[in-house]
Amino acid sequence: MLSDIAISRAATLLPIGEIARRAGIDEAALEPHGRFKAKIDLAALPDRGTRRGKLILVTATNPTPAGEGKTTTSVGLDDALNLIGRKTMLALREPSLGPCFGTKGGATGGGYAQVVPMEEINLHFTGDFHAITAAHNLLAAMIDNHVYWGNALGIDTRRVSWRRVLDVNDRALRSVAAGLGGAANGFARETGFDITVASEVMAIFCLARDIEDLQARLGRIIVARTRDGRAITARDLKADGAMTVLLKDAIKPNLVQTLEGNPALIHGGPFANIAHGCNSLIATETALGLADYVVTEAGFGADLGAEKFFDIKCRQAGLAPDAAVIVTTVRALKMNGGVAKADLGAEDAAAVARGVANLERHIENVRQFGVPAIVAVNAFAGDTPAEYAAVFEAAERQGTRAILCRHWAEGGAGAVELAEAVAEIADRGGASFAPLYADNLPLRDKIETVATRIYRASAIALDPHSERQLARWESEGFGALPVCMAKTQYSFSVDPTLLGAPHGHVIPVREVRLAAGAGFVVAICGDLMTMPGLPRTPAAEAIRIDERGQIDGLF
Structure with a gap:
């Protein structure tokens, strides 16, 4: 069995100009970053917004070490929709270096349902996260510098809330002392680091409509308070303009392709257990203006990612999703049914029947937002018909369908049944989306x-x-x-x-x-960290480059 990276490496990629042509993007709007990825200059898209595609959210049951495959299913569904003649685009998040070198690995899908070039997307990509890190830390430096040169704004140095960020898991930086070494180095205070994907700059980046909205939002960031409690903002420090300049290229969405040569926009990446966990609004809106269907995902399970997608992103942007796909696996449901990871290989339909309570809860929750939901069962070798039957029966009890998908092994062809069902739901127009709560609720x-x-x-x-x-x-x-x-x-x-x-x-x-x-x-x-740590055996230990310049160990 080939690894994800081996499958990716064996693929014949199309030039990014051909991918742009398939997406309906004029060459004048393309800013290539090498042969297989590019940024899109939205100002050069004269017809942007003339089309309004149907929006399909891919979410999942709660993640387990057994794996669910939400991104893999998103890619497989996109390929399948294109395969049945529906013009479709992906809109996904960019991977963070933290999980890549930590436990989770990369975030470009898997098997024959991947976005490529896999190594480049997972490692640095077009530099967006580095620009966000720089913009965030510029603001931190300007706070300390303002205090050093007299503190005209009256910042209470005990009430500086803006920390620094780094896109690497590093528990040693969670709490640090800054400004040590005497007056020449500023003022001593306790602070710390968060991971870049937890930065408010990242959240802003993914919710801004355009460069003007980006600067306005950056200016509203509250970084500290005075002794009498008055808020100090990035605009007060005159930092918003320079921060926007650092992000002027990053704000342009990134165009890549799936293994089957379908266009994909990958842009932004806030964590879903700390922030709102969705790709950039700019990328989603761009895709909706170019395709008839847009497949996007929200991080982690539906209780986090989907809820925030609906209550934060859709509320702020005025989006109205047409359908939702809830991804699960037999293995994940067995874990929810009480089976230990080491024992997942043995058939246990009874454990699946116990674990489907998690799936049913997510179906009920998605429906609370007025969005019809369907279940995608991501097939694993070793699953049995009796185990699948328990999932199908659970979906039927909730008045929906569970569809077996084999996109990991077969690409888009393995998700055609899912694509046909999703297109039918979206075309039917039965969604009546509404957020969970009103704006005026306390x-x-x-x-x-x-x-x-x-x-x-x-x-x-x-x-x-x-x-x-x-x-x-x-x-x-x-x-x-x-x-x-x-x-x-x-x-x-x-x-x-x-x-x-x-x-x-x-x-x-x-x-x-x-x-x-x-x-x-x-x-x-509860106990949640905004700067994760590396595990006992981090993935970074296995990653290396060989004599041919190829990367090994990235998964």
Whole structure:
């Protein structure tokens, strides 16, 4: 069996100009980065927006070590839709270097359902994340510099909330002391690093409509407060202009291709358990203007990624999804049914029947937003008919279908049945999308609504300090913002070991943060890190370059 990287390397890629032609992108709008990837100058797309495609969200059950294959299914569905004659484009997130060198590996799909060039997309790509890192850290430097040269804005150095970022997992940087070594090096204070994909700049980058909106949002970032509590913004520091300049090329969406030569836009990549977990709005809007169908995905399970896609991205952008695909695997459902990872190879239809409670919960949740959902069962070698039957029966109980997909092994041809079903749902026009809560609902009630209706919690536990912060932000005019729930991706609860479909638990909110530029309030639930650490055996240990210049070990 060939590895993902071997399959990618064996493929014959089309020149990026041919991919642009297939997408309907004029050559004048193309800014090539090598032979097989390019940025798109949206100003040179005169017909952008004349077409309005149907929007299809791919989400999943809660992730497990057994694997679900959400990105792989997104690519397979895109290839299959094109195969049956539906002009379709992908709109996906860019991979972060953190997971690539940590545990998860790359994020370009797998098997014969991949976006390529795989190595380049996973490693540096067109430099977007580096530009975001630089813009974020420029703002951090300008805060410290402002204080050093007299602090005319009256920043309370104890209340600087803007940390620095790096797109590498590094637990040693979570909490650091900066400015040591005397007055010449600034002022000593405690601070720390987050991973780049957790940066508010990343969230802004993926929600901005254009370069003007980008600068306006960057300017609204709150970085500190004065002693009397007045907010200090990036605009107050006159940093928004230079930050925008650093992002002027990054904001252009990236064009690549699938293994079957279909156009794909890969742009932006906020984490879904910390931020909103969706690719850039600019890429999604561009794809909707070029294709009849657009396949996009949201990070992790539907309780995180899909909820934020609906309640944050769609709310802010005015998008109305036409259909949703919930990806699962027999192996993942067996884990949700109590089977240990080491025992997943043995047939256990009873465990699948127990684990489908997780799938059914996600189907119910997606429907709360008025979006019809269908289930894609990503086939693994070793799955059995009895195990599949348990999944099909669960989907039928929820009034939908579960379709067996073999795109990993067969490419688009292995997902044709799914593509036909998705196209039929989207064409039928039965969606009646609406966010979960109204804009004018109090912030605390928004948090509680997500916790009780999506996580099936009995209540939230919010400390008095966080209650006061929410009340203050409402008094400052931020009460209409949506909430971004930051919690473990592995469970409906805050306990990553509590699998299946738990209910009646309490969601502890240990901290709330205002992301004024991105336009949401973050509720950090349970023990969640904004700078991950590397595992005992990081993937980086196996990655190397050989004498021919080819990369090995990247998966």
